[in-house]
Amino acid sequence: MTTKTINSIDRRRVVNMIMTSLTAVCAVFAIAVLVAILGYIGVRGISSLSIEFLTDTPKPVGEGGGIGNSILGSAIMTLLAAFLGLPVGIAAGVYLAEFGRNWFGNTVRFVADTLIGVPSIIIGIFVYTLVVLPMGRQSGFAGGLALAIIMIPIVARTTEEMISLVPNSMREGALALGAPQWRVTWNIVLPAAASGIATGAMLAIARVTGETAPLLFTALNSRFYNYYLDQPMSSLTVQIYNYATGPFEVEHAMAWAATLLLVGLILVINILVRFFTRKKF
Amino acid sequence: MRIFKTSGFTSVFALLTLAAVLVACSGQKFGEGSGSGGGTVRLQGTGASFPKPIYDKWVSEFGKIRPNVRIDYQSTGSGAGQKALLSKTSDFGASDDPMTDETMAEAGTPILHIPTVLGAVVLTYNLEGVTQSINLSPQVIADIYLGNIKRWSDERLKTDNPDIQFPDAEILPVYRADSSGTSAVFTDFLTKTNTEWAERVGTNKQPSWITGVGVGAKGNDGVMGQVKQTPNSIGYVELTFAKANNLPAARVKNKAGEFVEASLTSVSEAAAGSVAAMPDDLRAQITNADGKGAYPIASYTYILVYQEQSDEIRGKALADFLFWAVTDGERYVEDLHYAPLPKEVMEKVAVKIDSITGGGKPLRR
Amino acid sequence: MANTGTKGDKVFQAIVFAAALSIILIVAAVIAVMYQSAVPSMERFGIGFLFGREWKPAQEEFGALPFIFGTVTSSVIALILSIPISLGIAIFLVEQAPKKIARPIAFMVELLAAIPSVVYGLWGIFVLAPLIREYIGPFLQASLGFLPLFQGRITGIGMLTAGIILALMITPIITSVVRDVLEAVPHTQREAALALGATKWETTMIVLGNAASGIAGAVVLGLGRAVGETMAVTMVIGNSPQIAASLFEPANTIASLLAANFAEATDEIYMSALIEIGLVLFLVTFMVNAFAKLLIMSVARKTNSAKHA
Numbered sequence: 007m008t009t010k011t012i013n014s015i016d017r018r019r020v021v022n023m024i025m026t027s028l029t030a031v032c033a034v035f036a037i038a039v040l041v042a043i044l045g046y047i048g049v050r051g052i053s054s055l056s057i058e059f060l061t062d063t064p065k066p067v068g069e070g071g072g073i074g075n076s077i078l079g080s081a082i083m084t085l086l087a088a089f090l091g092l093p094v095g096i097a098a099g100v101y102l103a104e105f106g107r108n109w110f111g112n113t114v115r116f117v118a119d120t121l122i123g124v125p126s127i128i129i130g131i132f133v134y135t136l137v138v139l140p141m142g143r144q145s146g147f148a149g150g151l152a153l154a155i156i157m158i159p160i161v162a163r164t165t166e167e168m169i170s171l172v173p174n175s176m177r178e179g180a181l182a183l184g185a186p187q188w189r190v191t192w193n194i195v196l197p198a199a200a201s202g203i204a205t206g207a208m209l210a211i212a213r214v215t216g217e218t219a220p221l222l223f224t225a226l227n228s229r230f231y232n233y234y235l236d237q238p239m240s241s242l243t244v245q246i247y248n249y250a251t252g253p254f255e256v257e258h259a260m261a262w263a264a265t266l267l268l269v270g271l272i273l274v275i276n277i278l279v280r281f282f283t284r285k286k287f
Numbered sequence: 288m289r290i291f292k293t294s295g296f297t298s299v300f301a302l303l304t305l306a307a308v309l310v311a312c313s314g315q316k317f318g319e320g321s322g323s324g325g326g327t328v329r330l331q332g333t334g335a336s337f338p339k340p341i342y343d344k345w346v347s348e349f350g351k352i353r354p355n356v357r358i359d360y361q362s363t364g365s366g367a368g369q370k371a372l373l374s375k376t377s378d379f380g381a382s383d384d385p386m387t388d389e390t391m392a393e394a395g396t397p398i399l400h401i402p403t404v405l406g407a408v409v410l411t412y413n414l415e416g417v418t419q420s421i422n423l424s425p426q427v428i429a430d431i432y433l434g435n436i437k438r439w440s441d442e443r444l445k446t447d448n449p450d451i452q453f454p455d456a457e458i459l460p461v462y463r464a465d466s467s468g469t470s471a472v473f474t475d476f477l478t479k480t481n482t483e484w485a486e487r488v489g490t491n492k493q494p495s496w497i498t499g500v501g502v503g504a505k506g507n508d509g510v511m512g513q514v515k516q517t518p519n520s521i522g523y524v525e526l527t528f529a530k531a532n533n534l535p536a537a538r539v540k541n542k543a544g545e546f547v548e549a550s551l552t553s554v555s556e557a558a559a560g561s562v563a564a565m566p567d568d569l570r571a572q573i574t575n576a577d578g579k580g581a582y583p584i585a586s587y588t589y590i591l592v593y594q595e596q597s598d599e600i601r602g603k604a605l606a607d608f609l610f611w612a613v614t615d616g617e618r619y620v621e622d623l624h625y626a627p628l629p630k631e632v633m634e635k636v637a638v639k640i641d642s643i644t645g646g647g648k649p650l651r652r
Numbered sequence: 653m654a655n656t657g658t659k660g661d662k663v664f665q666a667i668v669f670a671a672a673l674s675i676i677l678i679v680a681a682v683i684a685v686m687y688q689s690a691v692p693s694m695e696r697f698g699i700g701f702l703f704g705r706e707w708k709p710a711q712e713e714f715g716a717l718p719f720i721f722g723t724v725t726s727s728v729i730a731l732i733l734s735i736p737i738s739l740g741i742a743i744f745l746v747e748q749a750p751k752k753i754a755r756p757i758a759f760m761v762e763l764l765a766a767i768p769s770v771v772y773g774l775w776g777i778f779v780l781a782p783l784i785r786e787y788i789g790p791f792l793q794a795s796l797g798f799l800p801l802f803q804g805r806i807t808g809i810g811m812l813t814a815g816i817i818l819a820l821m822i823t824p825i826i827t828s829v830v831r832d833v834l835e836a837v838p839h840t841q842r843e844a845a846l847a848l849g850a851t852k853w854e855t856t857m858i859v860l861g862n863a864a865s866g867i868a869g870a871v872v873l874g875l876g877r878a879v880g881e882t883m884a885v886t887m888v889i890g891n892s893p894q895i896a897a898s899l900f901e902p903a904n905t906i907a908s909l910l911a912a913n914f915a916e917a918t919d920e921i922y923m924s925a926l927i928e929i930g931l932v933l934f935l936v937t938f939m940v941n942a943f944a945k946l947l948i949m950s951v952a953r954k955t956n957s958a959k960h961a
Contacts, residue, residue, distance in 0.1 A: 018851050018854070019851065021851070021853060022851035022852055022853040022854070025853040025856075026744075026748055026852060026853060028740060029740040029741070029743045029744035029747075029748060030744050030748070030749075031740070032736070032737045032738075032739075032740025032741045032744060033740070033741045033744045033745065033749070033757055033761075035737060036737070036741055036757075036760070036761050036764065036823060036824075036827075037757065037760050037761075039764065039820055040760055040761075040763060040764050042779075043764075043767065043771075043772075043775050046775065046779055047771070047775075050778075065343075065347060066340065066343040066344040066347050067340055067343065067531065068531075069347075093671075094671045094674055095671075096671075097667055097668045097670075097671030097672075098668065098671040098672040098674065098675055100668045100671075101665075101668035101669055101671060101672035102672060104668070105665060105668065105669070106672070110672075111672070113676065114672045114673075114675055114676060116942065116945065117675055117676050117679050118675050119941065119942075119945050120679075120937075120938045120941040120942050120945070121675060121678065121679055122941075123873075123876045123877065123880065123937055123938070123940070123941035123944075124682075124880065124934060124937055124938065124941075125879075125880030125881070125882055125907050125933060125934075125937055126880075126882065127880075127882045127907055127910050127911055127930075128682065128686075128880075128910075128930055128933065128934050129682070131686070131910065131914060131927065131930055132681070132682045132685055132686065134914075135685050135686075135689060136681075136685060138376060139374060139376070142374075142375045142376055143331065143376055144331075144376060155678055158674070158675060158678070159675055162671075162672070162675060186658070186660050186661050187661045187664065187665075188660045188661050188663070188664030188665075189660070191664065192664075212766060213766075215768075216766075216767070216768025216769070216770070216771070217768070217769075218768065218769060218770040218882075218883045219769070219882040219883055219907075219911055222911060222914075222915070223914060223915055226333070226361055227361050228359050228361075229343075229346075229359055229360075230357055230359060237329060238331060238359060238361070243768060243770050243883075246770050246771070246774060247770050247773070247883065247887075248508075250770070250773065250774045250777060250778075250887065251504075251505060251506065251508055251509050251512055251777075251887065252506075252508035252509075252511075252512065253507070253508045253511030253512050253515065253524075253528050253531065253532050254508075254531060254532070255532075258778070261774055262774070265771050265774055268768065268771070269767060269768070269771055272766055272767070272768065273763060273766065276762075276763060276766050280759055363915050363916070364915070364916050365916075366916030366917075366918060367915040367916035369916075369918050370915065370916055370917065370918045371915075373918060390918060393918075457805045459805060459807055464891035464892065464904075464912055464913075465912055465913060465916060466709070466913070466916040466918075491710040492710070493709050493710055494710060495706070495708040495710065495711065496892075498894050499894055499896060499901075501892070502807060502809060502810070502890040502891070502892050502902040503890060503891040503892045503902065503904075504890075504891065505886075505891060505912050512777070513809065516777070516781060516782070516808065516809070517785070517807045517808060517809065518785075520807070
């Protein structure tokens with residue numbers, strides 16, 4: 007071998023080594039960011055967590071108080087969103103998977119994908135104009151509806167994906183036995199895809215639990231435990247936003263504690279989903 | 288693929304059913320109490336962040352006396368408070384800045400201005416090594432926000448503060464990005480005292496700030512937060528916010544030529560001078576007030592209500608709350624660094640509250 | 653096809669069809685409602701609305717340019733920072749790391765996407781902004797201060813902070829799509845390149861070349877997300893409608909304008925102008941996402957990129 011080729015091989019090796027280690031550095035960096043964010047939330051949040059904080063309602067500044075009503079509000083609006091959004095989303099997903107191989111299906115798919123990318127604050131404005139103004143009040147219902155609208159396209163697309171993973175042979179078998187199409191879908195296809203659909207649903211729920219922008223004008227906030235859907239309702243996210251942008255140290259501490267709770271919840275959902283499904287999400 | 292394993296799917300439906308039941312139950316069981324029908328009366332208020340600490344205190348204390356009245360106050364800014372009243376998404380609005388005639392006309396039905404407390408807008412700053420109060424003249428304040436004074440080491444600042452070692456750093460003015468009564472009071476003061484300001488910026492809830500000067504933040508809280516986070520910044524906020532954070536407040540030169548610290552006394556002084564001139568609709572500006580010892584950037588803050596309440600029970604609760612707030616409630620005012628209404632004004636306010644009607648009849652008498 | 657149960661089939665089909673249709677109806681309704689509210693502003697300001705530099709609600713002067721500028725600039729900063737890192741991570745995960753390491757790392761990167769926007773904002777205010785004010789900003793000013801981009805005072809709140817936060821937020825999204833796209837490139841290509849004596853990196857470059865349009869799709873998708881991101885940006889950008897050369901200066905984006913000011917628009921024309929600018933945002937994100945989808949479909953028809961869209 008001449009020295010020239012050796013040099014060239016060396017250079018290529020060096021480039022190879024540098025670039026491959028750089029990609030590893032990128033991965034390490036991403037993990038470092040995750041650890042930095044989560045770690046900071048943990049450290050700042052844990053010190054303010056207490057039973058009182060988790061169950062009490064907000065009080066005038068300096069008198070303590072908690073986020074119990076925000077936890078309840080988030081739970082109610084998320085459940086309402088699931089209640090309104092999941093059936094529609096799943097049904098739309100069924101349509102796309104089972105009947106959607108036509109121009110209409112393609113249009114729906116396309117519109118759903120783009121709707122997923124629409125900023126959630128736009129949905130908030132939409133619901134404000136359509137529901138809050140005529141109702142004359144911000145309400146938990148309006149908040150839940152905005153969250154539902156955000157869920158529908160996400161759930162529709164994951165459902166479609168999960169259903170299309172069900173092998174055709176199963177459908178054909180049942181159809182050949184004389185079962186009507188809807189029975190096949192309901193009794194064979196959906197159960198087969200169930201865990202996947204449930205997973206998608208859980209991820210969509212986790213996603214909307216963390217939404218703030220669509221709730222600002224629709225659910226507003228409240229300092230009470232509120233079970234009425236026609237009244238303004240507190241949520242963890244809006245409460246975190248209010249506390250974070252406020253001037254009071256005690257409220258900043260409460261923002262971190264509420265964040266610990268919120269992020270903890272969302273991460274637990276994500277990790278559980280990951281644990282129970284071997285598929286890539 | 289586990290064809291017959293349906294547990295996942297069933298559980299989703301179980302969850303949904305549970306959600307449905309919960310929602311339905313809550314709607315039925317508690318729904319009766321909502322609005323004015325049952326025992327509990329709910330009132331929604333939104334608006335100014337300037338009086339948020341005292342309103343939070345009031346609604347909390349009033350709730351102890353009248354447990355069946357649940358008042359929720361959310362601070363969204365004075366502009367948002369006015370809008371919430373006009374669009375009828377709130378039972379009352381709160382604003383530091385009285386509504387303009389134009390805005391009031393939009394409502395189509397009379398709106399009452401109820402002054403609740405007096406506040407002061409103070410200039411607070413984050414200067415390393417400077418913990419004492421600095422002296423600011425209206426001219427210097429205007430020049431900082433106009434971008435004419437760019438550094439803390441500026442001669443004009445030194446002249447008024449011979450004893451203070453200012454850092455040689457750029458000034459970051461922080462202003463309100465949202466529509467705010469605090470801005471209205473602040474700019475009203477500068478408009479009255481500075482012609483360049485009057486020409487270029489003027490008085491407004493959401494003035495046109497000079498491009499390239501300063502940063503905007505949302506709410507009193509936002510400005511406060513920004514100042515706390517940023518060295519060499521200066522911002523204007525309600526006194527109570529500065530006090531709560533142990534941030535310094537500047538002494539401001541008043542009409543009589545003295546540098547005055549914002550305090551309950553100096554704010555009351557400012558109000559006292561204007562009592563005689565209080566108009567019948569109670570919409571008054573008291574910036575740059577006459578009189579020795581008067582703090583010049585003081586103002587009333589208002590709760591805005593419709594004179595004719597569409598719902599008598601709620602209207603009664605609202606009128607009762609307002610009356611309680613400006614009478615018994617005044618005892619919480621000073622702890623939170625607001626000045627109570629002068630006696631004469633309080634009497635006028637009581638008359639105003641008594642003029643709130645429901646179904647054409649006065650609600651309180 | 654089954655002969656029995658045709659009635660049930662019809663009902664069933666009608667139900668799922670209605671659900672699918674509802675998605676289109678939602679989008680149509682959003683457009684219709686917003687368009688209707690935006691009409692007064694459109695009629696009054698015309699196309700000049702998009703190019704006006706002044707936003708003065710008090711004077712009823714509404715120019716959207718500062719917000720368009722802020723939206724575009726913060727998104728571009730985010731892309732510049734995020735593209736190399738996302739590509740690096742994706743390449744590491746697909747081409748280099750053994751499956752055992754790749755899986756947990758991929759999962760952790762995806763967790764970054766699960767963190768809510770408001771939490772990024774909180775972290776941005778209390779951690780990133782001070783970092784930029786004390787270290788990153790002064791460092792940039794010392795090394796690149798000759799550029800107008802890095803001149804002026806550093807407050808920690810402004811365009812750069814927003815850009816960095818956005819970069820963190822879109823990195824997992826771009827990474828995940830690029831990963832799908834790379835995995836869709838047939839293994840035979842890599843084997844062929846390696847067999848011809850290419851190094852691992854050279855092989856990777858060939859794979860990247862073949863996946864180019866899919867990667868472009870991932871990037872555009874990230875752009876779409878950055879353009880519409882609201883809460884985190886509102887909390888760190890400084891909410892000042894100005895067009896400044898320095899990245900340390902505060903700015904504002906369309907989405908954060910809406911978050912901060914929508915609740916208080918008392919006049920009809922102010923409200924209308926806000927909704928018009930919201931409509932602009934809606935249409936832009938809609939088109940960006942549509943474009944991303946087309947790009948990704950062209951490469952990864954088989955992969956399930958849909959869920960990331």
